[in-house]
Amino acid sequence: DSGVTQTPKHLITATGQRVTLRCSPRSGDLSVYWYQQSLDQGLQFLIQYYNGEERAKGNILERFSAQQFPDLHSELNLSSLELGDSALYFCASSVTGGITDTQYFGPGTRLTVL
Amino acid sequence: SQQGEEDPQALSIQEGENATMNCSYKTSINNLQWYRQNSGRGLVHLILIRSNEREKHSGRLRVTLDTSKKSSSLLITASRAADTASYFCATDAKRETSGSRLTFGEGTQLTVNP
Numbered sequence: 001d002s003g004v005t006q007t008p009k010h011l012i013t014a015t016g017q018r019v020t021l022r023c024s025p026r027s028g029d030l031s032v033y034w035y036q037q038s039l040d041q042g043l044q045f046l047i048q049y050y051n052g053e054e055r056a057k058g059n060i061l062e063r064f065s066a067q068q069f070p071d072l073h074s075e076l077n078l079s080s081l082e083l084g085d086s087a088l089y090f091c092a093s094s095v096t097g098g099i100t101d102t103q104y105f106g107p108g109t110r111l112t113v114l
Numbered sequence: 115s116q117q118g119e120e121d122p123q124a125l126s127i128q129e130g131e132n133a134t135m136n137c138s139y140k141t142s143i144n145n146l147q148w149y150r151q152n153s154g155r156g157l158v159h160l161i162l163i164r165s166n167e168r169e170k171h172s173g174r175l176r177v178t179l180d181t182s183k184k185s186s187s188l189l190i191t192a193s194r195a196a197d198t199a200s201y202f203c204a205t206d207a208k209r210e211t212s213g214s215r216l217t218f219g220e221g222t223q224l225t226v227n228p
């Protein structure tokens with residue numbers, strides 16, 4: 001158990017809908033990251049937050065948005081869902097968000113878009 | 115595009131044997147991390163090696179890093195059936211912008227037969 005929690009574990013929804021994925025980082029970690037794992041594109045970095053501020057951005061679609069709240073939990077919002085958005089979404093956290101940090105991953109949320 | 119490429123894509127060995135997985139990457143890095151993933155589940159952090167380190171050990175794991183060849187290897191000694199999983203290398207590339215992001219390879223599927 002990494003100490004990173006994600007809810008829900010599974011989510012099934014329809015195309016065009018909007019969902020919110022939630023992540024709580026390890027105690028003491030200030031930075032959270034979001035990654036997407038799909039069969040065709042593998043594991044891809046989406047976005048990083050540090051202490052409430054966006055720190056780095058990857059291949060995140062405009063339909064997706066994220067934020068980190070004052071209590072350091074983070075939410076990833078996915079809207080206008082398409083079949084291709086079906087994937088495992090991982091949250092990770094680290095202490096400072098710096099280049100020497102280990103990133104600890106949560107168990108993931110499996111999103112299925114029908 | 116994937117920064118890291120693992121080799122081999124799949125490896126099948128007998129319990130007690132050693133398993134070696136290789137990873138190559140394309141750009142200069144700050145660090146390289148190895149993760150394990152059991153089928154469809156979360157990523158478990160194994161080891162982080164910094165760009166100025168050449169070798170690191172953790173229990174039955176030995177990781178080497180050759181920055182001149184842009185490659186790393188993960189050796190698991192005295193393998194067990196419980197080591198069966200996918201193994202990913204992930205690099206944090208040097209960049210001018212702030213933040214940290216991991217770029218993952220496609221992984222090596224290790225099967226340890228009892």
